[in-house]
Amino acid sequence: MSSSLDFALRLADAADEITSARFRAQDLKVTRKPDRTPVTDADTATEDAIRALIAERYPDDEIAGEERGGQVGTGRTWLIDPIDGTKNFLRGVPAWATLISLVIDGQPVLGVVSAPALGKRWFAEANEGAYAEDGRKLSVSGVNSLSDAYVSTTDLGSWVEHHSREAYLRLVDACWESRAFGDFWQHCLVAEGVIDIAAEAIVNPWDVAGIGVIVKEAGGRFSDLKGVDTFLGGSALSTNGHLHDAALEKLAR
Template sequence: MRTVSSSLDFALRLADAADEITSARFRAQDLKVARKPDRTPVTDADTAVEDTIRAMITERFPDDDIAGEERGGEIGSGRTWVIDPIDGTKNFLRGVPAWATLISLVIDREPVVGVVSAPALAKRWFAEATEGAYTDDGRKLSVSGVLSLDDAYLSTTHLGSWVDFHSREAYLRLVDACWENRAFGDFWQHCLVAEGVIDVAAEAIVNPWDVAAVEIIVKEAGGRFTDLKGTDTFLGGSALSTNGHLHDAVLAKLSS
């Protein structure tokens, strides 16, 4: 495997610690599940992972900020570690193996390191600025070369979120323009864009910890990542990953 920076190496060690916790709790008969104020679920594994990662960061980088799904925090100037302890909690609690821990180091609101670790899929994706994106078997990632929406493979999350947060009609226009569509959802669809096996991943509603890590992975694989308005940010409340060639055409379908 290629040489990694100290920050990426540390992020990978954070992912190792997270995997140990999540793998032990996945499909556990005594898994504890609660409902947050926004009615999304949280398990004892979510909180255990975030607390463990926070403790490791505080010990190693006491001056760094931390923002996570379960314990909060702000993303401002300087260094901030952005954590989603389990992206795909609904999958996790139902026993579906498509879930992951997402870890990103953000400097001045720009992701510079990203790690997505999905132990139940036996997959890990990671990237750092200017150094490319890779899987944990050392394979360098590269987006697809598909040039037309007619040939594009599209993925999204729950269709109902488009009704509530964007436009169901706009999404259906995009679906109709594409060759194929599925709902792989969450982190996985963006990582599949980075791998070049699908071409477009679109989400009508996201939080920063949902996409900080995948943004840099997609970009370092040669793709493009914006919000649904086309703004180059993971802080826009929505997410669009593409192979780059298709990005403007997707934005036109979603805005027309």
């Protein structure tokens, strides 16, 4: 484990302390951002704490996050989503996580996903494999036919606005089973080999930079909906690799 991954895991520990303490809190403060998405006091407190720790340890590194902004620059950039699944968090649904990734010269090199309410954590480093919180090495499924595949998305409504509802339903109709586990969780389930395809019509860089590392290190494929291996494409597709091209064909507009 590199010093950067070790540090990222310690950042996740710090985040878990804040988010767990505020989860289902009776005095949770919730506001709306200009795009009408919710933000809680836990989101901002968590990102601020992570930023402070990074600035102390790596003062020359860039930081970009969901709540405080920033851009991916040259050199080292930390990407932070303090609470991925804020709608779940504020409603008391335990499927939410802190996402932390490191990008070096435009290439994601590590990712940590910490979901304390689920008792789960996933992490990976480029060329070093992907692992769960108990040290178990992750591996994608061997399913090689869409008719046997398990597919998930976040919100069907997002496909109407950002891609094509009909295209996503073509994929659903071709698959064995569909659910909406949503956000980070579905991609991590692909890495675990529990489901086979996770597709999202709209994402931000901090949503998927680390997740792409985890999925690929577990033996899968990650891309945007055009098939480009990038965390900057504004959409996301994680698969076990066997099904990637077939899924892209169904999702084509």
